Amino acid sequence: MDIQLLRQELNKLLHEKLEPVVESSDLNSEFPMEAYRAVAQAGFGGIFLPEEYGGGESLEGLMVVMEEMSKFSPGFALSTMASFQLFGYNIARLGTAAQKEKYLKGLTGEAKIGCWGLTEPDVGSDAIHIKTTAKKEGNDYILNGSKTFITNAPIADYFIIIANSGGSGFNSGSARQAGSAFVLEKGMKGLSVSKPFKKHGHRCSPTGQIFLDQVKVTKDHLLGSEGSAFADMKHSLELERFLIGPMVAGMLETLIEKCVSYAYNRQQFGQPILFFQLIQEKIARMRMHLEMIRAATDQGVALIKEGKPATNLATALKLYGGKAAVEMGSEAMQIHGGNGYMHEYRVEMFMRDAKLLEIGGGTNEMMLQILAKNTIKEVGKKYGVT
Amino acid sequence: MKIAVLIKQVPDTESKIRVKSDGSGIEETDVKYIVNPYCEYAIEEAIRTKEKIKAGEPEAPVATVVISLGPDRALEALRTALAMGIDKAIHIDSEGKIFDGFQTAKILAGVLKAGAFDLIFCGKQAIDDDNSQVAQMTAEFLDFPQVMIIQKFDLTPDSKGALVTRQVGGGAREIYEAVFPLILGCEKGLNTPRYASLPGIMKAKTKPVEKLKASAFLGDTGPLTQFIHYQLPPERAAGKKLDGEAPQQAHELARLLREEAKVI
Ligand SMILES: Cc1cc2nc3c(=O)[nH]c(=O)nc-3n(C[C@H](O)[C@H](O)[C@H](O)COP(=O)(O)OP(=O)(O)OC[C@H]3O[C@@H](n4cnc5c(N)ncnc54)[C@H](O)[C@@H]3O)c2cc1C
Numbered sequence: 001m002d003i004q005l006l007r008q009e010l011n012k013l014l015h016e017k018l019e020p021v022v023e024s025s026d027l028n029s030e031f032p033m034e035a036y037r038a039v040a041q042a043g044f045g046g047i048f049l050p051e052e053y054g055g056g057e058s059l060e061g062l063m064v065v066m067e068e069m070s071k072f073s074p075g076f077a078l079s080t081m082a083s084f085q086l087f088g089y090n091i092a093r094l095g096t097a098a099q100k101e102k103y104l105k106g107l108t109g110e111a112k113i114g115c116w117g118l119t120e121p122d123v124g125s126d127a128i129h130i131k132t133t134a135k136k137e138g139n140d141y142i143l144n145g146s147k148t149f150i151t152n153a154p155i156a157d158y159f160i161i162i163a164n165s166g167g168s169g170f171n172s173g174s175a176r177q178a179g180s181a182f183v184l185e186k187g188m189k190g191l192s193v194s195k196p197f198k199k200h201g202h203r204c205s206p207t208g209q210i211f212l213d214q215v216k217v218t219k220d221h222l223l224g225s226e227g228s229a230f231a232d233m234k235h236s237l238e239l240e241r242f243l244i245g246p247m248v249a250g251m252l253e254t255l256i257e258k259c260v261s262y263a264y265n266r267q268q269f270g271q272p273i274l275f276f277q278l279i280q281e282k283i284a285r286m287r288m289h290l291e292m293i294r295a296a297t298d299q300g301v302a303l304i305k306e307g308k309p310a311t312n313l314a315t316a317l318k319l320y321g322g323k324a325a326v327e328m329g330s331e332a333m334q335i336h337g338g339n340g341y342m343h344e345y346r347v348e349m350f351m352r353d354a355k356l357l358e359i360g361g362g363t364n365e366m367m368l369q370i371l372a373k374n375t376i377k378e379v380g381k382k383y384g385v386t
Numbered sequence: 387m388k389i390a391v392l393i394k395q396v397p398d399t400e401s402k403i404r405v406k407s408d409g410s411g412i413e414e415t416d417v418k419y420i421v422n423p424y425c426e427y428a429i430e431e432a433i434r435t436k437e438k439i440k441a442g443e444p445e446a447p448v449a450t451v452v453i454s455l456g457p458d459r460a461l462e463a464l465r466t467a468l469a470m471g472i473d474k475a476i477h478i479d480s481e482g483k484i485f486d487g488f489q490t491a492k493i494l495a496g497v498l499k500a501g502a503f504d505l506i507f508c509g510k511q512a513i514d515d516d517n518s519q520v521a522q523m524t525a526e527f528l529d530f531p532q533v534m535i536i537q538k539f540d541l542t543p544d545s546k547g548a549l550v551t552r553q554v555g556g557g558a559r560e561i562y563e564a565v566f567p568l569i570l571g572c573e574k575g576l577n578t579p580r581y582a583s584l585p586g587i588m589k590a591k592t593k594p595v596e597k598l599k600a601s602a603f604l605g606d607t608g609p610l611t612q613f614i615h616y617q618l619p620p621e622r623a624a625g626k627k628l629d630g631e632a633p634q635q636a637h638e639l640a641r642l643l644r645e646e647a648k649v650i
Contacts, residue, residue: 005465009582043584056584
């Protein structure tokens with residue numbers, strides 16, 4: 001993959017199709033469908049999908065695509081990621097030939113929109129205890145329950161739903177071995193979605209609920225094998241955590257550009273505010289985070305490609321990136337003073353968008369818990385910690 | 387049919403241009419380079435022409451070749467053209483030299499002659515030096531017909547020539563029929579250049595890039611024009627602030643407008 005050419009051509013496309021609608025789609029909470037179509041159909045969305053389905057099979061490329069989209073609009077990046085990674089990549093990894101043929105070609109060729117539903121009204125961080133059920137009836141499954149906070153749900157054509165399919169004898173297996181994934185499609189009887197929620201940030205990315213009322217599907221709609229959903233999820237969630245890296249890198253790049261140019265042009269006390277050391281300190285810290293995040297992202301790509309364990313790095317980057325985005329988004333607004341508080345300068349949008357990164361895809365507390373658990377297990381062995 | 391596209395890599399229109407301190411050129415660090423926008427129309431028209439011929443006759447032999455004279459970075463522009471759909475690239479290394487339009491035309495004519503092309507698209511001008519003369523002089527060296535600033539292009543029914551339209555003063559149109567080999571300078575409005583797609587970018591990697599050296603085609607042809615140095619427009623003088631009460635300010639303003647600015 002010619003990474004430089006990829007970056008250049010995608011940037012050109014985003015500049016023309018996305019940039020003009022970033023502000024209106026944020027203010028009106030509208031999904032920029034035309035820009036999505038352009039990105040999907042030019043193949044950039046499927047950068048990490050298999051080549052035979054119009055993809056690029058490039059992990060470095062995926063990072064570049066995430067970063068470039070996030071420079072313009074983190075919300076757009078989130079929705080595109082939900083479609084092509086959370087939905088698409090899981091189909092590519094776990095799907096049957098027929099599922100891949102249909103859904104992957106739909107994503108790239110027809111700009112269909114995918115989503116991935118795990119979270120439920122009563123089940124968030126403690127994800128394995130989902131209440132949505134899939135009851136086996138002969139060759140069919142009957143799905144019942146609801147999902148919430150699902151990115152793209154209100155506009156999705158395709159759905160991956162994680163449900164409890166029980167064990168041999170419904171609901172007898174332990175929760176971890178009872179999760180199964182199903183691929184559903186818009187228009188199926190009993191499947192409905194809510195309107196997009198009104199929310200703090202990522203406003204152009206529609207988030208909503210999914211309702212399953214006696215949705216009957218054949219075995220062909222099972223994704224992967226019965227009971228393997230939570231084990232299968234580990235790998236894709238790890239990759240998703242790494243994607244926080246390029247997302248925050250893209251956000252920081254835009255914020256740094258905005259801050260330097262604004263601070264140079266804004267004069268107070270007879271000189272550009274850029275010359276005040278208190279302002280420079282903020283810019284220095286943005287740069288510090290950008291460098292650390294880039295390095296960790298590159299290291300993550302290397303580990304994944306070598307097939308080495310990357311859970312701790314992915315978890316650390318998710319935590320570090322989310323915090324850096326929240327803190328630096330706020331500092332960028334500070335540099336812009338009153339103007340930063342106004343929509344027009346498009347700095348506060350990044351600050352609002354940043355907060356999601358501490359919640360979605362596993363909260364900060366969950367990341368800390370994983371790091372603590374792994375570390376204590378690893379180091380504690382020597383000291384007899386059980 | 388062999389179709390060539392001549393392209394130039396130029397600084398992005400959004401780049402801030404700084405002149406080197408000795409005026410010998412522009413500072414290249416931090417300048418972003420792009421394919422000259424008029425050359426993008428040329429690339430697009432070449433690809434469309436090939437697609438059109440192939441749609442009617444899938445087995446028809448049609449080859450598209452993009453050619454650029456310039457330093458190593460010109461390869462980026464060539465790769466962009468390959469990613470859009472051109473089949474092959476030729477990079478003519480300028481070997482650290484800067485040529486005037488006449489020398490550039492001489493070099494391009496040499497390369498085009500060797501390639502035996504039927505149809506050659508180029509931009510009507512490059513947006514960096516705005517010379518608008520290379521294509522015409524290239525045609526002269528080759529003794530080919532040329533039509534510049536074209537906004538519409540069609541092959542003749544026998545595919546041995548083209549019907550092209552150019553806009554002239556007052557909105558009138560000139561329509562030319564010309565036979566191959568032919569050089570055409572493309573104008574905005576001819577088409578909408580496509581975006582390179584991901585499959586296009588991936589295929590570009592495997593397409594051939596031929597390397598040539600400018601000196602091999604230039605011979606002892608010297609320049610007709612001598613470049614002396616670059617100069618930026620003078621900085622705008624600082625504004626003037628008028629003191630005093632409103633009536634005095636108005637009075638002073640009127641005086642300055644009449645006596646200094648000489649506009650009233
Ligand atoms: C915009 C948006 C898009 C989303 N997109 C998707 C999607 O596409 N698909 C999907 O499945 N989900 C999605 N989510 C859901 C997201 O993954 C969950 O919100 C997240 O996992 C947290 O779950 P929760 O909201 O139920 O919070 P809870 O789990 O209720 O947590 C509330 C608070 O308690 C803390 N907490 C919980 N347990 C512990 C503990 N053991 N120790 C210490 N603290 C704890 C949490 O860290 C948090 O601070 C999205 C959410 C948002 C906001």
